[in-house]
Amino acid sequence: MAAIKVHGNPLSTASMRVLATVYEKEIDHEFVSVDMRAGEHKKENFLSFNPFGQVPALEDGDLKLFESRAINKYIACEYADKGTQLLYQDSKKMAITSVWMEVEAQQYDPAASKLGWELAIKPMLGMSTDTAVAEENEAKLAKVLDVYESRLAQSKYLGGDCFSLADLHHLPTLHYLFGTQVKKLFDSRPHVSAWAADITARPAWLKVLALQSQQ
Numbered sequence: 001m002a003a004i005k006v007h008g009n010p011l012s013t014a015s016m017r018v019l020a021t022v023y024e025k026e027i028d029h030e031f032v033s034v035d036m037r038a039g040e041h042k043k044e045n046f047l048s049f050n051p052f053g054q055v056p057a058l059e060d061g062d063l064k065l066f067e068s069r070a071i072n073k074y075i076a077c078e079y080a081d082k083g084t085q086l087l088y089q090d091s092k093k094m095a096i097t098s099v100w101m102e103v104e105a106q107q108y109d110p111a112a113s114k115l116g117w118e119l120a121i122k123p124m125l126g127m128s129t130d131t132a133v134a135e136e137n138e139a140k141l142a143k144v145l146d147v148y149e150s151r152l153a154q155s156k157y158l159g160g161d162c163f164s165l166a167d168l169h170h171l172p173t174l175h176y177l178f179g180t181q182v183k184k185l186f187d188s189r190p191h192v193s194a195w196a197a198d199i200t201a202r203p204a205w206l207k208v209l210a211l212q213s214q215q
Contacts, residue, residue: 007032008056010212013172014068015056021072023204026083097159100166111140112173119180152191
């Protein structure tokens with residue numbers, strides 16, 4: 001029996017975020033695909049994992065969790081002795097990493113997710129892009145990436161000298177945005193560009209993309 005079960009969909013950014021962590025930690029797991037087109041995430045069985053009806057969800061023995069970033073913190077702590085160390089043990093280093101984890105969730109992701117939806121997902125679904133929303137969020141993301149450029153000029157990774165959840169949490173949105181015009185915002189900032197190239201080439205992330213391509 002696999003130690004943990006990840007219920008999700010490989011096209012979902014939040015599911016991809018958890019899968020990247022599982023692969024980085026090299027832990028035995030079972031991926032349970034949730035058919036969102038059929039509305040499985042809104043049915044009673046899945047709602048017992050997440051009452052909000054959103055993927056992913058995690059089962060580890062009797063423990064059930066939802067919210068991808070919370071799941072990742074649990075995995076990084078519970079399986080600290082396995083695979084890549086994704087959180088610092090030192091409290092001051094961990095505090096800095098926590099700041100940048102919050103920056104990803106509160107500053108970067110709102111704009112990045114809206115852009116991913118408008119420029120990558122909507123075209124895949126045959127829907128029209130709202131150019132006004134895209135332009136507004138492109139400007140917001142540019143300001144965030146200016147801050148990232150300053151940070152990454154001083155530090156190899158956002159959270160410090162080592163790759164951590166602060167970096168990993170960006171991977172799913174980076175994947176979708178790099179297939180759009182927004183890639184220029186990353187390419188035009190040399191430290192951001194080098195950082196993005198580094199983290200998107202990680203073997204664990206390539207495993208997530210391989211799983212996605214099988215769907």
